[in-house]
Amino acid sequence: MTTIAELQQISLEMRKAILRMANHAGVGHVGGSMSAADILSALYFAVMRVDPQHPALPHRDRFILSKGHCTPGYYAALALRGYFDRELLYTFDATGTTLQGHPDMHKCPGVDYSSGSLGQGLSIGIGMVLGAAALGESYKAYVLMGDGECQEGQVWEAFLYAGAHRVRNLVAIVDHNRVQLSSTLADGVDIDPLGQKLSAFGWRVIETDGHDLGQLLPALQAAAVECEQGPVAVIANTVKGKGVSFMEGQYQWHGKAPNDQQLEQAIAELEGRNAP
Amino acid sequence: MTVQPGTMIEQRASFGEALVELAAENDRVVVLDADVCTSTQTHLFRNAYPERFYQIGIAEQNMVGIAAGMAAAGLVPWVSAFGVFLAHRAGDQVRNAVALPKANVKLSGGYAGLPTGRAGGSHASVEDVAVMRALPHMTVLEPADAVETRLLVRLATQLPGPVYLRTVRCEIPVLFPADHAVTLGKAVPMAQGDDATVFSTGMMTARAKEAVEMLRQRGLSLRHVHFHTLKPIDQEAIVDACRMGKPIFTVENHSVIGGLGSAVAEVAAEKEPCRVIRIGYQDIFLESGNDEELFDQYGLTARTIAARIESELHR
Numbered sequence: 392m393t394t395i396a397e398l399q400q401i402s403l404e405m406r407k408a409i410l411r412m413a414n415h416a417g418v419g420h421v422g423g424s425m426s427a428a429d430i431l432s433a434l435y436f437a438v439m440r441v442d443p444q445h446p447a448l449p450h451r452d453r454f455i456l457s458k459g460h461c462t463p464g465y466y467a468a469l470a471l472r473g474y475f476d477r478e479l480l481y482t483f484d485a486t487g488t489t490l491q492g493h494p495d496m497h498k499c500p501g502v503d504y505s506s507g508s509l510g511q512g513l514s515i516g517i518g519m520v521l522g523a524a525a526l527g528e529s530y531k532a533y534v535l536m537g538d539g540e541c542q543e544g545q546v547w548e549a550f551l552y553a554g555a556h557r558v559r560n561l562v563a564i565v566d567h568n569r570v571q572l573s574s575t576l577a578d579g580v581d582i583d584p585l586g587q588k589l590s591a592f593g594w595r596v597i598e599t600d601g602h603d604l605g606q607l608l609p610a611l612q613a614a615a616v617e618c619e620q621g622p623v624a625v626i627a628n629t630v631k632g633k634g635v636s637f638m639e640g641q642y643q644w645h646g647k648a649p650n651d652q653q654l655e656q657a658i659a660e661l662e663g664r665n666a667p
Numbered sequence: 668m669t670v671q672p673g674t675m676i677e678q679r680a681s682f683g684e685a686l687v688e689l690a691a692e693n694d695r696v697v698v699l700d701a702d703v704c705t706s707t708q709t710h711l712f713r714n715a716y717p718e719r720f721y722q723i724g725i726a727e728q729n730m731v732g733i734a735a736g737m738a739a740a741g742l743v744p745w746v747s748a749f750g751v752f753l754a755h756r757a758g759d760q761v762r763n764a765v766a767l768p769k770a771n772v773k774l775s776g777g778y779a780g781l782p783t784g785r786a787g788g789s790h791a792s793v794e795d796v797a798v799m800r801a802l803p804h805m806t807v808l809e810p811a812d813a814v815e816t817r818l819l820v821r822l823a824t825q826l827p828g829p830v831y832l833r834t835v836r837c838e839i840p841v842l843f844p845a846d847h848a849v850t851l852g853k854a855v856p857m858a859q860g861d862d863a864t865v866f867s868t869g870m871m872t873a874r875a876k877e878a879v880e881m882l883r884q885r886g887l888s889l890r891h892v893h894f895h896t897l898k899p900i901d902q903e904a905i906v907d908a909c910r911m912g913k914p915i916f917t918v919e920n921h922s923v924i925g926g927l928g929s930a931v932a933e934v935a936a937e938k939e940p941c942r943v944i945r946i947g948y949q950d951i952f953l954e955s956g957n958d959e960e961l962f963d964q965y966g967l968t969a970r971t972i973a974a975r976i977e978s979e980l981h982r
Contacts, residue, residue, distance in 0.1 A: 453739075496768055504739060505768040508759055514729045515764060518736020518744075521721065525697065526741055545760070548729035555724075 393437045395604045401471060402432045402604070403661060406634045408467035408480055410657050413648035416484040418492070422644035423537060424464030426568040426629040429602045430611075431468040434533055434564075438611045443473035446501045452530050453503045453519050457512020458537035458566060459493045460646070466490050466499070474501035510543025512536060513563055517553055520560045531560040531618060539571030541582045547592075553622040554593025562614045563594075563624045566601065568631040572645045586626055594624045601627030634661050669845045670813060675838040678870065679777055681813040682834050683708025685820040686745060687715045693824060695743045699734050701727050701752070706784075706836075707777040709747045727752050731760035731772070738771040743824055749783075750776025750833060751792035754799065765829045766802040773823050774799075774831045779809075779869070780920035781948075781962060782837035787955035793948045797925020799831040800898050806851070807898040809833040809869035814843040815895055822849055835920065837958060839870045854901040860888035863980055864908040867918040868894045868927045875918045877969035882977060889976070900930045902938065909939035916944050916976050920967065923947040944979055946972060 393401075405428045413419025435441065439452040456465045463483065470477045475489075482488040489498040493507030504515050516532035523530050540546060553561055565585065569576050576582060586596045595617055599610035607627065614623040631645070632638025635657040649657055670676070686709060690696050697719045704710040704722075713720040723730040727748055734744040746753070753761060753776050765772045776795050783790045799807045806826055810816040816834060823830040849855075857872070858879050867875035872893040879891045890911070892904055908915050915935065917928035928945030935941045948965055962968045966975055 504736070505763075508763040510728075511732050511760060511764050514732025514760070515736035515739070517729075518733035518738075519740050520736075521733065522737040522740025522742045525719070525737075528740075532736075545726075545728040545732065548724075548726035549732070552723060552726065552729055552733075 395608060398432045398436060398604045398608065401436055402429045405432060405464065405467045405471060406661055407658055408470065408477070409463040410649055410654055412467065412480045412483045413463050414651065414654040415481050417648055418484050419463045419648045420460040420646050421463060421648060422570065422631040422638060422641065423458060423461040423566065423568065424467070425633045425635065425638065426601065426631045427461055427464045427535060427566045428633070429604055429607055430535060430564055430566060430627055431464055433604060433608050433611050435468050435472045437608060438615050439533060440530070441472070443501065446474060450528055450530050453516070453532040455504050455512040455516050455532065455534045456494055456506050457534050458509070458540055459506030462490070462492060462494060465494060469499070469501040509537070509540045510545040513546055513549035513553070516561055516563070517549055517558055520558060523560065529560065531562060531615065533562045533564065535564050535566060538565055538567045538569060538576055538582055538585070539579065541565065541585070542580050550589060550592045550594065557593065557621045559621060560618055561622045562618045563622070565624065565626050566629050567626050568629040570631040570640060570642045570645070572642065574642050589624045594622050596624050596626060598626045598628065601629030602633055636660060670841050672841050672844065674841045676813045676841060677836065677838050678813070678816060678834045679706070679708045679836050681816040682775060682777065682820065683711040685817040686712045688817070689820055689824060690716050690719065693743065695741065696824065697721060697737060697742050697744050699723055699730050699744055699746045701725055701730050701748050703748060707747045707749070707775070727757040728760050731757040732764050734772045735760070735764040735768070735770045743771060743773065745773045745775060747775040747777060749778040749790060749792070750795040751790055754792060754795040758798065762802060766804050769804045769828045771827060772829055774829070776831055776833045778836045779833045780835060781953050781965070781967070782835050782958045784836055785955045788952040791953035793922040793951070793953060794925060796833065796897055796921050796927070797929070800925060800930065804829055805898065806830045806896070807833070808896055810895055811869060811872040811893055812839055812842040814841060814845065814847050815849060818847065818849045819895060822851060826851070833869060835870050840873050842873055842876065849895055852896045852899045852901055854904040855893040855895065857893050858889065858891040860890045861911060861913070862888045863913045863976065864890040864892065864911060864915045865918065865976065866892050866894060866908070866915060866927060866931055868897060869920055871918045871920050871967065874967065874969045874972055878973035878976065881969060881973045885977065887977065887980065894927060897927060897930060900934065902934050905931055905934040906939045909935050909941035914942040914944055914979065916946060916979070918967070918972055919947045921947050922950060924950055946975055
């Protein structure tokens with residue numbers, strides 16, 4: 392049973408891996424990876440039933456990175472969890488790599504579905520759990536979505552269907568960092584009040600801090616149980632670029648990789664050596 | 668079930684019935700609908716296997732995504748909708764959730780081309796083959812009659828990956844005997860001749876066959892070949908016809924851009940240059956009206972197909 396302290400350590404390692412991977416590649420969606428790091432830690436190390444030695448285990452829980460651009464975070468989580476060697480992270484986005492810019496289920500071990508085009512993951516998650524039910528399986532699907540992504544219409548088709556049909560074993564987690572590619576959501580198209588909307592669509596809604604694992608872990612654990620009755624949405628209130636003072640809340644860090652100097656400064660902050 | 672050649676049967680009914688027969692043989696097959704099942708005839712499947720029929724509502728994007736997830740879970744989903752909406756409304760999902768990851772999803776594009784029951788331009792897809800052909804990993808099939816519809820539904824289900832099966836709403840004549848066989852990517856010889864070649868697909872094969880027969884009476888001997896597989900196209904059949912040194916005519920219920928005619932021209936131009944004359948919709952959207960009156964207007968009745976071929980050969 393992974394403790395909060397252990398998860399915090401994992402999140403720290405994950406954040407460092409994200410920054411190093413992106414820096415090495417010269418590219419990477421860092422802001423949204425950093426905001427998702429604690430969610431990924433909790434899911435992969437405490438909540439989801441998975442076995443990295445058997446990535447195709449039939450009754451494993453499924454994970455879909457619907458916000459598919461946050462591959463630095465995803466790959467760091469998979470590496471730390473043991474799906475592949477950490478050294479492989481330095482092949483991110485390189486020619487011929489198994490770690491493509493957006494997740495490729497036929498290349499990267501542990502990826503349950505390819506993604507990249509926003510708004511599609513929740514539909515796929517619905518299909519997986521409906522398929523599971525048809526075949527007598529009871530695994531769950533956890534779909535990690537962006538909040539900007541919730542501007543896509545298909546997302547609402549999926550919320551509508553899952554609520555109307557009370558789809559079971561489905562958990563949607565919205566990484567609500569309130570910043571998208573070119574602006575904040577407030578300056579783009581605000582999706583709030585999100586919780587009220589999802590409730591109206593027939594979902595059980597759990598709102599939580601997306602970084603305080605003392606809140607986040609129990610929220611995800613509750614979702615894992617309650618989704619057996621109907622679809623559950625966990626709205627995780629997060630900070631884009633969380634952990635690095637000059638990245639936090641900045642849309643400019645949506646798709647940017649740190650240079651060497653920024654990397655050094657960021658790592659120092661994360662390790663508490665240079666408190667901002 | 669044995670049906671007499673020449674019998675007129677709605678292809679949408681053939682498709683609907685084929686799915687029901689398939690379900691009895693394969694318990695992984697499920698059907699998804701976006702509220703058009705009483706049009707596309709998948710309501711027959713709904714009646715027979717209600718627990719395997721998923722009504723997704725008027726939400727084609729969600730429908731295709733759900734199918735992708737179901738395929739990943741081990742089901743064999745048939746997604747049935749009007750071709751125009753699969754190609755466009757759900758186009759991103761077909762591309763990114765199905766084709767790109769090679770999902771085992773079978774897409775049925777019904778109501779293809781002109782005969783949509785008078786729906787008009789918004790529904791009459793002249794370009795769905797063009798879209799689907801351009802997608803890597805996508806197999807594109809267009810059966811000619813009730814017999815082939817059943818065979819290709821089965822074939823598509825057995826293939827390990829994305830398939831787009833194109834059918835029409837209207838009545839079409841049974842062309843093939845009960846023991847007809849289909850092989851993926853192998854065109855079907857219909858008639859021998861050496862004045863020119865006619866290639867056709869889908870519902871146009873019956874009309875092309877009639878046109879070839881009419882022209883035989885007028886002294887023209889035409890080779891006629893039917894393509895049930897538009898992708899992967901039978902390159903050998905095309906090159907063989909090119910080697911005759913005579914023009915190739917293509918006939919399709921589709922735009923002359925991006926469909927059978929284009930596929931043939933692509934191969935001919937690269938391998939064995941030959942004149943290819945494409946009979947189809949000339950880069951236009953279609954309109955409401957009586958099917959046969961419109962087919963005649965667009966040059967896609969047996970009479971007008973024959974007239975076009977004859978005039979080109981006698982130039």
